[in-house]
Amino acid sequence: MKKLKFLLTLAALVLFLAACGSEDDGASEENGSAGEGGGDGETYTVGIDTTYPPFEFEDSNGDYKGIDVDLITAIADSQGFEITLEPMDFGGIIPALQAGQLDVAIAGMSITDERKEVVDFSDPYFEAGLTLVAQQENNDIEALEDLDGKTVVVKSGTTGAKFAQDNQDEYGFEVTVLEDSPSMFQEVSNGNADVLIEDYPVIAYAIAESNLDLKIVGDRLNGDNYGIAVLKGENADLLEKINAGLQELKDSGEYDEILNTYISE
Structure with missing residues (x-):
């Protein structure tokens, strides 16, 4: 009788340990899945x-x-x-x-x-595409051919800057390079430069939203x-x-x- 009780107790212990092991394994798998999921998004x-x-x-x-x-x-x-x-x-x-x-x-x-x-x-x-921009009151500039002896302001590192530098000798204008668009807009508004070269959608938005004393002149210079x-x-x-x-x-x-x-x- 004692031997039977011992065997029954041992069997119950084995089943208990097996059940615990299964729960632990399931928890480990669940945690592992969560970790992998969290690492998917770089x-x-x-x-x-x-x-x-x-x-x-x-x-x-x-x-x-x-x-x-x-x-x-x-x-x-x-x-x-x-x-x-x-x-x-x-x-x-x-x-x-x-x-x-x-x-x-x-x-x-x-x-x-x-x-x-x-x-x-x-x-x-x-x-997009580049465009020339002048003061509202400036009616002398409509195209690149009107820039002889003028000052053109551009932003550093842009296609506008490269376009100006590539074409300044042909059209006879000077180039001033600044670091940001607002400074460039201000330079023309203040009369320190005659025109600026900027991407069309950017300057169109800036003029509409900020009431800048500027206007787009002529056709787009390219089709970037x-x-x-x-x-x-x-x-x-x-x-x-x-x-x-x-x-x-x-x-x-x-x-x-x-x-x-x-x-x-």
Whole structure:
């Protein structure tokens, strides 16, 4: 009888230990799954230029807004990664990519052959184009041919700056380079420069929203397309996700909704 009780007790103990082991294993598997799920979303640092509305700007609450900000946020949500926005001067964005301080750049950056030597671009996401901008009262300038002896102000590191420098000898104007768009607008408004060269949607938005004493003159100087950039030869998987997310936004209509939030056709 004692032997039977001993065997029954031993059997119960074995079953108890087995049950505990199963619960522990289940808990371990559950915790492991949660850990793997938490690690799925990489976090990437994204360079932006917050002096560039309607594509990037800082609102009165200190929040970053604009077409570029909304686009990259929506792409990240679509593709399951996280982003940290890093504001900086436009001219420092590509060097920051090269230095490994940024993973991505979205800053109204035109796709050019020169930039393609150091970065890989996404599919184009916006058609822009450069334009001349003068004071409202200035009726003497309508085209590049009117710039002989004039001063043209541009922003450092932009396609506008390159366009001006490439064409200054042919059209006989001087070039002044500044670090941000507001300073450039002020330089023309104050009469310290005759015209500026800026991306059409940016200056059209600035004039409409800020009542600047400026006007767009003549036809667009070119037809630039904006792209999202990563360092050349790096982050190919990330670039693939960016393109996939961008296409999803276009297919769903969210891309148009974002543009319409900031630009009225």
